[in-house]
Amino acid sequence: MSDFLESLNPEQKKAVLHFTSPLLVLAGAGSGKTRVITNKIMFLTKELDIPLNRILAITFTNKAANEMKERVKAALNIDTEPQWISTFHSLAAKILRIEAQHLGYGKNFVIYDEEDTKKTIREVLEELNLDKELYKPERIKEAISQLKQNFNQQDVLDFFSMQYPHIKKIYSLYQEKLALANAMDFDDILLNVVKLFEENPEIRKKWQNKFDYILVDEYQDTNKVQHQILKHIVGDRDCITVVGDPQQCIYTWRGANPENILDFEKDFPNTTVIKLERNYRSTKKILEAANKLISASKGKWKEKVLTLWTDKGEGEDIKLFKLENDKQEAGFIALYTKKFKERGYDYSDVAILMRMSFLSRNLEEAFIRAGIPYQIVGGLKFYERAEIKDILAYLRFAFNPKDTQAFKRIVNLPSRGIGKKTLEKIEKFYVENWLQAIEDALPSLKGKSKKALEDFVNLIKDIRQNITKDPAKVASKLYETIQYENYLREKYPKDWEDRVANVKELFKALEELSIKGKTLEEFLEETSLQQAQDSLQEQNSVKIMTVHASKGLEFPVVFVAGVEDGIFPSGRAFDDPYQMEEERRLFYVAITRAKEHLILTMAKARSTFGNSYQTTKPSRFLKDIKEFVKVLKPKTGKQPKQKQQTSPVGTSTGFMVGQLVKHDVFGKGVIKELTPPKAKVIFEKVGEKELLTKFLKKL
DNA sequence: TCCTCGTAACTTTTT
DNA sequence: GTTACGAGGA
Numbered sequence: 001m002s003d004f005l006e007s008l009n010p011e012q013k014k015a016v017l018h019f020t021s022p023l024l025v026l027a028g029a030g031s032g033k034t035r036v037i038t039n040k041i042m043f044l045t046k047e048l049d050i051p052l053n054r055i056l057a058i059t060f061t062n063k064a065a066n067e068m069k070e071r072v073k074a075a076l077n078i079d080t081e082p083q084w085i086s087t088f089h090s091l092a093a094k095i096l097r098i099e100a101q102h103l104g105y106g107k108n109f110v111i112y113d114e115e116d117t118k119k120t121i122r123e124v125l126e127e128l129n130l131d132k133e134l135y136k137p138e139r140i141k142e143a144i145s146q147l148k149q150n151f152n153q154q155d156v157l158d159f160f161s162m163q164y165p166h167i168k169k170i171y172s173l174y175q176e177k178l179a180l181a182n183a184m185d186f187d188d189i190l191l192n193v194v195k196l197f198e199e200n201p202e203i204r205k206k207w208q209n210k211f212d213y214i215l216v217d218e219y220q221d222t223n224k225v226q227h228q229i230l231k232h233i234v235g236d237r238d239c240i241t242v243v244g245d246p247q248q249c250i251y252t253w254r255g256a257n258p259e260n261i262l263d264f265e266k267d268f269p270n271t272t273v274i275k276l277e278r279n280y281r282s283t284k285k286i287l288e289a290a291n292k293l294i295s296a297s298k299g300k301w302k303e304k305v306l307t308l309w310t311d312k313g314e315g316e317d318i319k320l321f322k323l324e325n326d327k328q329e330a331g332f333i334a335l336y337t338k339k340f341k342e343r344g345y346d347y348s349d350v351a352i353l354m355r356m357s358f359l360s361r362n363l364e365e366a367f368i369r370a371g372i373p374y375q376i377v378g379g380l381k382f383y384e385r386a387e388i389k390d391i392l393a394y395l396r397f398a399f400n401p402k403d404t405q406a407f408k409r410i411v412n413l414p415s416r417g418i419g420k421k422t423l424e425k426i427e428k429f430y431v432e433n434w435l436q437a438i439e440d441a442l443p444s445l446k447g448k449s450k451k452a453l454e455d456f457v458n459l460i461k462d463i464r465q466n467i468t469k470d471p472a473k474v475a476s477k478l479y480e481t482i483q484y485e486n487y488l489r490e491k492y493p494k495d496w497e498d499r500v501a502n503v504k505e506l507f508k509a510l511e512e513l514s515i516k517g518k519t520l521e522e523f524l525e526e527t528s529l530q531q532a533q534d535s536l537q538e539q540n541s542v543k544i545m546t547v548h549a550s551k552g553l554e555f556p557v558v559f560v561a562g563v564e565d566g567i568f569p570s571g572r573a574f575d576d577p578y579q580m581e582e583e584r585r586l587f588y589v590a591i592t593r594a595k596e597h598l599i600l601t602m603a604k605a606r607s608t609f610g611n612s613y614q615t616t617k618p619s620r621f622l623k624d625i626k627e628f629v630k631v632l633k634p635k636t637g638k639q640p641k642q643k644q645q646t647s648p649v650g651t652s653t654g655f656m657v658g659q660l661v662k663h664d665v666f667g668k669g670v671i672k673e674l675t676p677p678k679a680k681v682i683f684e685k686v687g688e689k690e691l692l693t694k695f696l697k698k699l
Numbered sequence: 700t701c702c703t704c705g706t707a708a709c710t711t712t713t714t
Numbered sequence: 715g716t717t718a719c720g721a722g723g724a
């Protein structure tokens with residue numbers, strides 16, 4: 001039986017079965033597009049006998065890729081990891097790992113992350129002696145990225161040259177530095193694949209021949225460079241299906257554009273278009289509000305606009321609560337979440353969405369206080385934590401001693417007496433790589449720094465020799481040799497325990513490499529590309545995330561926090577109608593995540609940075625949907641206060657004074673004092689510590 | 700050369 | 715509330 005057609009509606013069926021010409025599926029929110037893609041993979045393998053490893057499926061995030069892998073594995077009843085389900089960036093990195101030498105890169109090139117990139121730009125600006133007020137590293141980074149996303153087109157270059165007359169010089173010196181470090185930034189990875197394919201037709205052919213069919217999810221958020229990669233892989237064949245929704249285009253700042261979806265038909269002649277407008281997710285009231293909101297948007301793509309419909313019931317009203325301030329808003333959301341729990345919902349049914357991630361701070365506190373399990377999705381990125389980056393920088397440098405940013409990070413960490421002066425000397429000897437540079441510089445050095453550098457070179461050489469055999473062992477030996485724990489203890493007296501725990505977590509991941517059959521090289525690549533992976537997502541916890549991170553997800557209960565002008569829409573969009581359009585689409589994405597309950601909240605006053613409170617205005621988008629929104633009075637402002645008084649007793653956190661607990665690093669202990677979110681614990685081995693209860697487990 | 704302390708500036712959104 | 719940077723002393 002054709003189980004890949006099971007319980008699909010006519011349009012979905014058509015989308016699954018169509019393969020004779022390029023296919024553009026315009027799929028509205030909640031219209032079952034992921035199902036279409038998964039079932040299409042089933043159809044291609046089962047009916048057309050295309051092997052799974054000859055199907056390329058591209059998703060927007062690593063999380064989505066992993067989810068799709070799981071679904072495909074379940075649907076095809078197989079155990080092996082599908083190889084070619086990935087994001088554009090990981091696909092490109094995979095290709096380059098194999099082909100880099102054709103572009104003049106070494107095979108062991110590194111991917112510079114946000115921080116490495118910014119530091120390199122700072123170096124460039126310093127070297128060129130440019131005014132830091134005018135040339136803000138952050139803005140320059142943005143400009144270079146925009147240039148790359150537009151294939152360095154002259155008109156874009158002209159545009160940025162007006163603002164930054166030296167942008168061309170900066171750009172080329174920056175590229176020079178990257179090349180010297182055998183490094184690529186995020187945009188280079190994509191751009192280099194296009195370059196590779198255009199300069200080497202035989203390599204392009206080789207990769208074309210690898211795939212019989214290509215599927216792309218979230219097509220509305222691909223940019224020109226990604227589009228070009230697709231074109232090269234597809235060639236003049238018809239074997240492509242893309243799925244997207246211009247109404248949900250929320251990444252124009254990364255080169256996407258809702259109009260791009262119109263260009264698909266131009267670039268792939270003979271395209272068939274199928275619309276999926278039936279929504280299986282939300283109740284009528286939520287959908288109608290969403291339709292109303294988006295109908296006010298402008299743009300050419302509106303000819304492609306989808307009007308969602310459902311045969312579900314009217315459902316609950318959308319609710320709006322205005323709280324006195326941000327703290328109360330967070331407390332209210334936590335309290336209200338508890339009510340849903342009492343009504344029979346799971347914590348994992350609830351998501352809190354926000355426009356800006358700093359709003360998570362109040363929410364986190366409120367949830368700790370209320371003793372509700374929560375998870376911040378994508379907020380703090382594990383691989384971007386300083387302590388993780390420190391250890392990884394050692395490994396990175398051992399792998400690629402050209403890696404300038406890794407070198408500069410670790411050469412004096414922990415401090416071994418190598419400062420600016422010594423570094424300048426080493427730089428003079430730089431030819432091939434930093435390790436060689438140090439060795440060549442050694443004879444001209446003396447005293448403390450000479451000894452320190454000798455030790456450093458030996459340390460790195462030692463790592464280089466053993467790293468591939470047993471990365472976990474090498475890393476923990478490194479940890480001991482450089483006395484990293486002491487370093488953390490001194491540098492971060494407040495939270496060094498957490499940081500030690502993080503490093504231990506990294507070691508665990510390294511240990512699991514051989515089990516998963518991954519090389520360290522692949523691991524390092526993943527760490528730079530896959531940042532907000534939440535491996536704990538099965539947890540029964542409330543999810544707190546940005547609207548961007550919520551893309552593609554759905555929840556029975558959705559809160560949108562901070563529905564205020566200046567927050568949502570962002571204040572930066574006020575004087576730019578184009579950006580304001582994006583904010584509108586973003587709000588559309590936010591509300592279409594909800595299946596049953598949509599609760600909007602705002603704070604009448606919000607503390608901008610530390611203490612200064614500012615009064616706020618309700619979001620302008622509320623006007624557009626006001627006929628669907630019921631403004632309700634939150635049950636007095638006392639609630640959060642009551643919460644504060646009851647919580648020190650400890651019942652709400654699930655802990656009590658005198659309770660036996662376990663900590664990942666300190667081992668067993670007993671709670672001496674409870675002051676949520678913190679607790680004083682006397683540990684068996686290390687004595688008394690004050691730490692956050694979320695790191696404790698009951699025994 | 701390292702370290703401490705004060706201040707300014709800051710937060711979209713993420714691969 | 716946090717972080718990045720610069721000045722000045724050890």
